[in-house]
Amino acid sequence: MNETAHALGAARTLWELVDRRAALTPHRPVLLQEGRTVTFGELRDRSERAAAGLHAMGVRPGTVVAWQLPTRIETVLLTVALARLGAVQSPVIPFYRDREVGFALRESKAAYFAVPGEWRGFDFTAMAERLGARGVFEAYGPLPDGDPAGLPAPPVSGTDVRWIYWTSGTTSDPKGVLHTDRSLIAGGSCLAHALHLSADDIGSIAFPFAHIGGPDYLVMLLLYGFPAVLFEKFALPEALDDYRRHGVTTAGGSTAFYSMFLAEQRKRPGRKLIPTLRLLAGGGAPKPPELYHAVVREMGCALTHGYGMTEVPMITMGSPDDSQDDLAHTEGRPPAGMEIRIVDGEIRLRGEAVCKGYLDPAATAAAFDGDGFLITGDLGHLTESGHLVLTGRAKDVIIRKGENISAKEIEDLLHTYPGVGEAAVVGLPDDERGERVCAVVERAPGAADPTLEELTAHLRGEGLSVHKLPEQLEVVDALPRNEALRKVLKYKLRERFA
Template sequence: MTDTAHALGASRTFWELIERRAALTPERPVLLQDDRTLTFGELRERCERVAAGLYGLGVRPGSVVAWQLPTRVETVLLSFALTRIGAVQTPVIPFYRDREVSFALRESKAGFFAVPGTWRGFDHTAMAHRLSAGLPRPPRVLEAYDTLPDGDPAVLPPPPADGTAPRWIYWTSGTTSDPKGVLHTDRSLIAGGSCLAHALHLTPRDVGSIAFPFAHIGGPDYAVMLLLYGFPAVLFEQFALPGALTEYRRHGVTVAGGSTAFYSMFLTEQRKDPTRPLIPSLRLLAGGGAPKPPELHHAVVREMGVRLTHGYGMTEVPMITMGSPDDTAENLATTEGRPPAGMEIRITDGEGKALPHGTDGEVRLRGEAVCQGYLDRGTPAFDSEGFLVTGDIGHLRETGHLALTGRIKDIIIRKGENVSAKEIEDLLHRHPAVADAAVIGLPDPERGERVCAVIEQPAGTAPPTLAEITGFLRAEGLSPHKLPEQLEVLEALPRNEALRKVLKYKLRERFA
C-alpha cells in the first residue's frame, strides 16, 4: 500500500476519508456510468447537497434509513450523504421482496425507506407502502432512482467524528432462516476495504468495476478501495454478458470480477473467440463470496491471459484474506490468500481449542474489520476470547495462507464418516461435461445421509451418467466412501442475485 493510501486508511470515519481524497485529487474521476463521469471533488460536493436535502426531510444523526436501490451513481451519493449526516443506514439487496424487506424494515425500525420506484418491471414503491402499512411506525418512503433530495449544506451539523459507532446494518442472506442484521462501523468497513486494496496492489492508473449490487457488503469494501487509491470504477446497474462487454472495453477496465460465477461467465465469453482478448485492457480478475475451484482458476489464467486473485469474506467481516498478484500459482489456485496485519485467524476444534498449521478446524476471527455483532443482541457471534465464530472449516498453511475446505453445515455425515462437499465439487469441475457443481447431503434411512451431486452442464454437451461421474472421481483419487450415490443434472443451478452463490437449500428441498 502506498504511503498516501496508508495515511487515508487511518481516517476515523467514512466522511473523513471522502473529504481527504477529494482534497488530494479533486479532478480525478471516481464513478463512471454510461456517459456520466463524477470526479472526487464533485462526489464530495454532491454528497453534501444530498445530505442537506435529506436533513430537510428530517434525517438526523442516528436516524435509521433503509435503502433498496440498484448500482447507480445516485445510490453511491445517497449512501455517502448518509455518512455525512451520521445516520444509520441499512442497505437491502434490490432483488429482495416482501419477506426479506419487511423483516429488515421491522427489525431495524427504519424511519425512512428509499426505493427506485418501478425497476426492472417491479413496483418497489407499491411494495414499500404495502409493507410499511403493517408496521407500528411506518417509515417515510422516498423514491431515489434518478432524483435525490437537494439542499444548502449550511444547514448541516458537523460531520460525525466517532468511527466506532454502529452506523451500518447489513443483512445475511437468510436462506434457511430469518436474516441476521450485522452491525458495522465506519472503521470496520474502512479496515475491510484497506485489506482488499493492500492485497491487490492497485494503482491510480487502474480502472475498476462494480458489477454486483452496491447494497451488498462488497459495496463499501470497493468504495474504500477507490478512495484510498484514487482511481475510478465503472458501475453496472444490470450485469449480463455479452452486453456489458461494451462498457468494460469503452472505459478500459483493468480490474473486474465479483465472485466465482463472474469468473465463469467471463471465461465462457472468452471461449467464443479464443483468438483475441475478451477485454484488451483487463489485467486482473478478483473477487470472493463463494468457493473457487482450482481448475477454474487455472483455466482463467491460461485462456484469458490475466491474473486471478480470490479472497474470503462474509457479511460479518467484509474482507478476511485475499490472494495477491505476487502469490505463487499454487497458492492462488488452492487458497483464499493471506490475512492483512491486524486480522487474527484461529483454527479450532469443536471445543474452541486452537489447532496447529495444516489441521482442519473451524475458522474463528478477530480484528478491526470484524463486525460488532448482530442487531439481535441475543444472537451469539463471539467466543469467550472475542473471536467471531464463522462456521467455516479450513486450515492455515505455514506461509499464512488460508485454505477453506467447507462449512460445518456442508459436511455430509455418511455412515458416521465425514464427507467434504467442497472436495468432491473441486474434482467435478475437472470433468468436461460439468460447468458447475454442488454436492449436498440428503436424508437416507440406511446411511444417515447420502451424497448427491447436482451438476450444471456446458452448452452442447451430453449429460453424463452416475457411473461415468463416479468412475471419473475414482480415477481422480476420491475415496470410495465419498462417491456420490445420486446424480442430478440441471440446466442452471439456483443462485442468489447478489454474488450468484449457489443456493444449496433449494437443492436439498427439491431432491430430498
C-alpha cells in the first residue's frame, strides 16, 4: 500500500475518508455509469447536500435507515450521505422480498426505508406499504436535497455501530450483523493492499452494492483514488461494451463471474475479451483450481481469490505476486492485524475488520470465544507460508453466486407442500454458481412425485426469493439417516447427487 493510501486508511470514519480523498484529488473520477461521471469532489459535495435533505426529513445521528437499492450512482451518494450524518444504515439486497425485508425492517427498527420504486418488474414501494414500513421514500432518481450549512458536525467516532448487514446462517431468519466505519475501512484496506492496485486502474462493481462487498470496494476506490464502472444489471455479453469503452483493468465479484467471463472468452479464442483487463478478483464462493488455471490460460489475466463473510468482509486475499499453486489452491493470506486461530479444524478470527456482533445479544455471546475470537463455523488450515486453505463448512449454509442461503428456510417451506413427506436441501458443486441448490424429498404416502416446476411455484407463492429456489430436485424413497437420533446425513446426499 502506498504512503497516501496508508495515511488515508487511518481515517476514523467513512466520511472522513471521503472528505480527505476529495481534498487530494477533487477532479478525478470515482463513479462511472451509463454516460455519467462523478468525481471525488462531487461525491463529497453531492452527498453532503443529500445529507442536508435527509436531515430536513428528520434523519439524525443514530437514526436507523434501511435501504434496498440497485447498484447505482444514487445508491453510493445515499450511503455516503448517511455516513456524513452518522445514521445507522441497514442495506438490504435488492432481490430480497417480503419475508426477508419484513424481518430486517422489524429487527432493525428502521425509521426510514429507501426503495427504488418499481424496478425490474417489481414494485418495491408497494411491498414497503404491505410491510407497514416507516418513512418510505424513493431514491432511484434525485435524492433529498438541502443546504449543508445547517448540518450538525460530522461524526468523529469510527467505532460506533453504524451498519447492520444481513446474513442467513443455518436458521430460517437472517441475522443482523453489526459493523462500524472502522471495521469496514479495515476490510477495504485488506482488499486494496492485497491486489496491488494504483491510481491508474479502472475498477468495476457488477455485484449488489448492498452486499458487504459494497463498502469494501468503495473504501478501495477512496484509498487509491481510481474510478469504478457501476453495473445496475450485470449480464454478458451486454456488459462487455462498458468494460471495453472504459478500459477496465480489474473486474470480478465471485466464482460465478469468473465462469461467465470465461464462457464469453471461449466464444472468441485468441482475441482477448477485454483488452485492458489484467486482473480478475473476488470471493464469496468456492473456487475450483481448474477454473483458476483456465482463466489465467485463456483470458490472459491474473486471478486472485479471497475469503470473507458478512461478519468479516475481508479475511484473506490472494495477491498477484503469490505463486500459481497458492492462487489456485488457497484463499490467500490475512493482512497485518487479522489473527487467524485454528481450533479443532475450525477457523476463528480476531481483528479490526471483525464485526461487533449481532443484533441478538444471545447470538453474539455464542459467536465469540473467551479470547474474543469469532467462531466462523468454517473449516480449514494454514500453510507454512501463512496461506489459508478452506476445507469445508460446519454451518449448514449454501453459497450460491456469493450469497448465503439457509437450507433450513427452504426445507421448512418444502414441508408445507402436500406432496412432500420429508425434505433436505444441500448445496452441490457448480462451476458457474459456486454451489447450486438441490432439494431432496421423500415421497409422501399416496402422493404423486412432485416436479421441480411445482415445488418452485409453491416456494415462490410462499414468498421465497428467486435466488434461493432449488435448481435440482431428487425424489427418494427415504432420506439417509443415522441410527442414534435419525438425523439426516447430508454428506451422503452430496456424494450421491453431486
